[in-house]
Amino acid sequence: MVGNESVPTVQLLTPEGERVEHPDYEFTGSDETIAGFLRDMVLVRRIDNEAHALQRQGQLGLWPSLQGQEAAQIGSGRAFGKNDYAFPSYRELGVAWAKGVPPVNLISLFRSVDMSPWDVNETTFHMYTLVIGSHTLHATGYAMGLEMDGLVGNNDPERDSSVTCYFGDGATSQGDVNEAFVFASSYNAPIVFFLQNNQWAISEPITRQSRIPLYERAKGFGFPGIRVDGNDVLAVHAVTTEALERARSGNGPTLIEAFTYRMGAHTTSDDPTKYRLDDELEYWRLKDPIERVAAYLRRHAGYGEQFFTDLAAEADEVAAEVRSQVLALPEPSLAEQFDLTYAEQTPYLAEQKQAYLEYAASFEEER
Amino acid sequence: MVGNESVPTVQLLTPEGERVEHPDYEFTGSDETIAGFLRDMVLVRRIDNEAHALQRQGQLGLWPSLQGQEAAQIGSGRAFGKNDYAFPSYRELGVAWAKGVPPVNLISLFRSVDMSPWDVNETTFHMYTLVIGSHTLHATGYAMGLEMDGLVGNNDPERDSSVTCYFGDGATSQGDVNEAFVFASSYNAPIVFFLQNNQWAISEPITRQSRIPLYERAKGFGFPGIRVDGNDVLAVHAVTTEALERARSGNGPTLIEAFTYRMGAHTTSDDPTKYRLDDELEYWRLKDPIERVAAYLRRHAGYGEQFFTDLAAEADEVAAEVRSQVLALPEPSLAEQFDLTYAEQTPYLAEQKQAYLEYAASFEEER
Amino acid sequence: MSNLTLVKALNAGLRRALESDPKVLLAGLDIGKLGGVFRVTEGLQKDFGEHRVMDSPLAESGIIGTAIGMAMRGYRPVCEIQFDGFVYPGYDQIVTQLAKLHARSKGLLKVPLVIRIPYGGGIGAVEHHSESPEAYFSHTPGLKVVTPSNANDAYWMIQQAVASDDPVIFLEPKRRYHDKAEVDLDGEPMPLHRAKVVREGTDVTVLAYGPMVKTCLDAAAAAAEEGTSLEVIDLRTLSPLDMGTVISSVERTGRVVVVHEAHLNLGMGAELAARITEQCFYGLEAPVLRVAGYDMPYPPSRVEEEYLPDLDRILDAVDRSLAY
Amino acid sequence: MSNLTLVKALNAGLRRALESDPKVLLAGLDIGKLGGVFRVTEGLQKDFGEHRVMDSPLAESGIIGTAIGMAMRGYRPVCEIQFDGFVYPGYDQIVTQLAKLHARSKGLLKVPLVIRIPYGGGIGAVEHHSESPEAYFSHTPGLKVVTPSNANDAYWMIQQAVASDDPVIFLEPKRRYHDKAEVDLDGEPMPLHRAKVVREGTDVTVLAYGPMVKTCLDAAAAAAEEGTSLEVIDLRTLSPLDMGTVISSVERTGRVVVVHEAHLNLGMGAELAARITEQCFYGLEAPVLRVAGYDMPYPPSRVEEEYLPDLDRILDAVDRSLAY
């Protein structure tokens, strides 16, 4: 948002692609790693576009775009080690990508063929939660469980574990999120609360939720909060890396406010022209998370045009692949849903299933 | 709690009865006013004792004692002007007293003959709320209503109004309380959140709810928080007076943490010997809210023994009066409850009432 | 007379409510500039100001809890819950506070609060956006629960709900939001808590409400072609139920099918079956049959057509009823 | 065999659950040193440590929500809600998250979480401490709902609930907490989701659960003196219902009275009436009659005896049933 420049914000790469120093944080990775981040961001943006197109073509019910938030998601997602679990909300295509979840799986959710299309245990990327804030408590409980499992503070990178929970600026108003802060603080849980402040909760600007910067919320619950330039993949990576380390080593929760911007509509159902000005969009376009990395790689790391052309081509390929996977998704059946309600089926629901099957069969016969 | 002396706390009267200066707050009332506070505190403690005795004698279902918290309640309650509304939780005998609610009414609630035994509009003292934290939202909404009514920021003491909402340390963990902070801040509502930190939520010590002082919570929501010595009636009065003025004049919410102690059991159903040490009680007994005022009046304001003897006698009289009022409370009837559920009775419930009356009458006949 | 969608009819009804009583307020998520995700409040903030049409912080308990406080202060708030599945964070305030305040205060506190909830499935939505929570509210004394099935009722019922001194859960059949109907903008509405025979018939009484009324009317038309005469009643009010209208139909037909999207188990159909059987014990030719959502969480919407009661399932139940 | 109160039986059952599976955890308010306000968890924190018997911060949504997270991590949490009236702040987590996770995750996530709730009235409590929320849970697919009526069942059912891979709402009849019974500590329990004929009879089937079972047994004893033979069934499981046991009784008696403290409208009695009538349409001599709490908020406890179903109201319903 315009006018927030005075709030202390960690930045390591300017919108112009210049690296800057910060007294507390640094990004120690190679230029190759940075190029990898760029690749991630370009690919997820391209996949996001494809999903958007699929929705427009009637192939998806809905799509919540991550555009503008690529750095926040790749920067944090690429900071994870194998024992760092992620609890997303519903816009975390980038985090999912970093976690190795096939994009088709995420998209299948919005095609409404499946509500849990990836293995949360294998991917360490938990289920999407559409109900704002609810999962922050699950994430906290999960983190408490890690601690009970003895997986925190062993000074053993092979074992020490953490949870990172993603949510938005709007979510900070929910009781559950604040209760998650209480529990995480009270039990000193190994958790990173990763708040993507994209300035909007559908049509409501951040000023409706809070009159002060959101990272300050944490302090009142007894743990540190920090604002990072959410469009700076290097800064996000550095800040997340440190917060994860705090969590794993038993030093408790951190709130990271990634200050970023939702470039698109809230979802494909939304019409942002009703409530926000083009000026704002223009302002943020200049802070694009991808452009600045490309500029850096061009200017300071010797990456030539071929690299970028190849990347664009790869992106198109990946997107085409995702598209065909989506279109090939098998249709669900109601019959199987009957057996999913309970771990141990009830006689009552079994009867309903039986009746349904017989009823459905009667139509088959008619045909 | 022992060991919290380092937290900045407003104090104007020491436990020994010496007045001290504070850079930001002063108590400007006369010694007569102070003697009035003493009288209030002595009377409510005595009434509280009587209610406790009534419960022990089987006349009440339950009684939540305010012992130890008299200064917090009288200091704040006596700061109210006629347009300052109070939303209590369930331990606010002292605030009710300051608001002119007859003690018998409060007690009748715990005799379970009535759930709303006083006129909330006339007394400007709202209903008790037993569900932890729920009323903080009502109070906030009411305060928003005052603002919509144009009763804030007129610089007119006859009109300008506010709300004060009472709750405990345990309540700060509830989602609703934190949402109340969000709404109050977002709408800049004319409200004072009056938190009586009595160190315990039934058997749970304050450390379970928070690892930092609770007054700091407010800052993270964008409004000031302040800790006051909750056993110092002068400091509580001064701090509340200022917060009320902030609210009335349109400067928004304040959180006051009155640092005090629950000297008795949580309620008459509770057995604190299971979870807390005598040492702690002893420590707090030395900080008694009544003793220090008595000491001040004796030593520095020339109040002689007669005053104290008279006061004790008055207290006994008032208590005896309350007792006889309680014992004379009329019994409720189920029949009348049928008509209370709705403003506009439903045919269905009217039928149920009819059936009930006929059924009840059939027993009358049998007799 | 005006031909309006259900959304526009609600919008017009809310506008009239705002015009006719300065104490009426709207609160909810995105109801201001955006006009609500379904555009029910479109243009109202522009015309009545931010004080009367309030975009709330993202917290349902907060929205309802503060609205209760405003109601205590004499306002008549209308809260919008964005989707059925998001009402539960505010459930405690609804069942424990809102529903009880009149009784607890011995009538001193009226809480004329309306909670609007778009509900039901059939729109191909993602999870939590297609639920039918009516039983959770109808089981709660102190609340009134109503649901229009068409634009004309929507227009009138929302005004009546706002005018009611009791808290009203106002359920809006979202899959009928864009259905148009003639709305009599100045007529004399029927009372809020009254059911309505929307098609007369003689063989079986079909009870429905909200989104299922149209489905049942379609079923009745189909049945008529096969010579079966269905009487369709739009319940309109779920708490209190208008049993008078129901019973006088059942006394004629002797057979009942209840239809709702909500889960079968402990749904409205259960209560209707219990009461009808008690009141018409000797008159029933068949047990009250229920066509409802199965007792599973709402499935992925790709299969919702099979999950939701439809014409065929209703006719199947009619046949089973007639077979007794 | 041991003569225990219901509280002590629960305590013993929880102790065995904690002993037999290190993944079992208890969480809730004041359950540690205090042993819970009803002392159900007395001594357990001392013996199993603060990590397994956790005093939680004062927030029900937080208690249940974090327990869901622990369950996702492989634990088996048992949450105590202090009183019935305080479960609603956690209601969203229960109906929207807990109940649905198994289905949403296609069975990948088991959520073996037990929520213990002392419920019901009759103890002279202040408001919010005497409620009967079972219908709100039973209407929700994905939850299982059970309630013991006596110490022996309490001892076994709590262990079975903890062992269940589905979320279980475990309702404890607080007014029977101090009733003693013989508990067979090492026997073979009956299955969790099975109803039990607790008194055989021939004239009318009386269905009850939790606190009302004793009341119905008393009524049956009184009826016997007047020559009426009541068969009393303790339902034990409210979701799923054990209809087999119910129907085979009704087929013999032809008459049913359902008794519960919860509100009449859309209470368990409604569902039972609907199903029984459907399954025994030709066998019923009278409609299923319901004796329940009236449809008003729980009244001041000074009049609760008149509000709650008692022996006389049950016998009155029996007489009305017999009069058909």
Ligand SMILES: Cc1ncc(C[n+]2csc(CCOP(=O)(O)OP(=O)(O)O)c2C)c(N)n1
């Ligand atoms: C409890 C609940 N209430 C309302 C909604 C509807 N809703 C979906 S997204 C959204 C806005 C969320 O804003 P924010 O938390 O900032 O996340 P963002 O969408 O910007 O990523 C709302 C209100 C919901 N999903 N859950």
Ligand SMILES: Cc1ncc(C[n+]2csc(CCOP(=O)(O)OP(=O)(O)O)c2C)c(N)n1
């Ligand atoms: C929602 C809810 N949960 C649980 C309870 C039971 N309960 C009553 S008082 C209390 C402790 C409250 O502690 P605190 O907020 O510190 O207030 P205090 O009693 O110390 O004044 C609890 C847990 C309740 N009343 N409401």
Ligand SMILES: [Mg+2]
């Ligand atoms: Mg946002």
Ligand SMILES: [Mg+2]
């Ligand atoms: Mg306390």
